[in-house]
Amino acid sequence: MNIKTTSGPIRENIWLNIIFFSGTTVAALIGCPFYLSRFGISSSEIFLFIFYLWATGISVTAGYHRLFSHVTYKAHPLVEFFFLFFGAAAFEMSALGWSSQHRDHHRYVDTENDPYNIKKGFFYAHIGWLIFWKHRSNLDNVRDLQKNSLVMHQDxxxxxxxxxxxxxxxxxxxxxxxxxxxxxxxxxxxxLTVVYHSTFAINSVCHMFGKATYDIYATAKDHWLVAFLTNGEGYHNFHHRFPGDYRNGVRWYQWDPSKWLIGFLSWFGLSRDLKRVSDFRILEARLAAEQQMARDSADKIFESTNVAENE
Ligand SMILES: [Zn+2]
Ligand SMILES: [Zn+2]
Structure with missing residues (x-):
């Protein structure tokens, strides 16, 4: 968790964060099986768990990420309130702090200033950055969000x-x-344990494993399993190539409930100005990536043939 607001240094409550994080994980891993074997589980408990898992997860993906960090659409204040309320329940910082950090991730990806820099390894990108990352949050990059009184109240x-x-x-x-x-x-x-690890998997798994569909040189990859676990956020290669698009899973068969929710809300006027990159630009990026991949493998074959001939 991160219980700070963005007014102080980012690692202010580090030990409290670690204790909260480990405490909830241990309680879940030991307590849930014990409780199940002793008392079983009722339908109201299952419903509450599923609702909270969904509401918290979707508020981070469709709210914190696509609405506040990337401004890929505009939302009715009621929708903003829902995302801020259940987004806070994820204990992953205020929307303002989260967005500032996430904008830095895109801006400085794979460098020292990237909060979840994958070049420092899988563990660091997944969870280590919570402990070791020392940069202060620079709120210069969220001036637009600072004009939103609801966002500021939550922060x-x-x-x-x-x-x-x-x-x-x-x-x-x-x-x-x-x-x-x-x-x-x-x-x-x-x-909380499930939401933490599935969200963190976007920074670790999706920057190490999966397909580079739109940009073969990006560390960000498209990973269907992470997409399944994170309401569609696993199509991370697409997202880093086109961060301004409200969709992450852009193809019809890709699992992207965040996109579906944003689209659904627009039917009732609860979301509007949904930003989409043109089909042409998407196709162009995909073809360029495939062409580059073909060129790279042809180069490799050529090199190995040359080596064999010279031996
Ligand atoms: Zn990323
Ligand atoms: Zn993003």
């Missing part, structure tokens, strides 16, 4: 938002349905 009172949405609300709902412990273990601890 200023982040702890209040995060605890209310991520801890108190599931506990109250669990208490009212007679399953307080179940709500704590599944809808808080297990849900």
């Amino acid at each position: 200023k009172h982040y702890l209040l938002w995060a605890v209310s949405s991520g801890i108190l609300m599931p506990l109250v709902l669990g208490f009212l349905s007679g399953h307080l412990l179940g709500a704590f273990l599944f809808s808080i601890c297990l849900r």
Whole structure:
């Protein structure tokens, strides 16, 4: 977790973050199987867990990422509130801080100033950066978001938002349905563990494994399994090539519930100005990547033939 607002140094609460992060993980890994074997699980507990997993995950992907970080569409204040409320429940910083850091990731990708620099290894990009990354958040890159009073309220009172949405609300709902412990273990601890690792997989797995469909030299790759786990965010090669597009899974068969939700909301006027890169530019990028790949493998064959002939 990161309980700070963006006014102080980014690693201010590092030990508290580590204890919170490890505590919820250990409670989920040990507590959930124990609880299941002892008490089983009711339908209301399953519903609460699935709802929280979905609401928290989609608020990070369609909200923190595509709405606030990249401004790929505009949303009704009610939608903004939903994303800020459940996004805070992910304990991954305020939308303002998250967006600032994420914009740095795109701007400085694979360099010292990239918060989740994959060149420092899989572990660092996945989770190590939470412990070792020392840069201050430079809020110069989120001046546009600072004009949004809801975003600023969530940033200023982040702890209040995060605890209310991520801890108190599931506990109250669990208490009212007679399953307080179940709500704590599944809808808080297990849900947070799953959301953390699936979100972090975008920075680690998707910068190391998968297909380079649109830009063969980018470390960002398209990975269908991560896309499945993260509401469509795994098509990361496309996303780094076209970060201004509200879609990540751009082809009809690709799993991208964040895109579907944004599109669905637009039918009711709850989202608007959805930005799409033209089909022509996408096709052009794909063909250029395939051409480059063919050229590279032809070069390799040519080189190995030359070596064999000279021996
Ligand atoms: Zn990336
Ligand atoms: Zn992005």
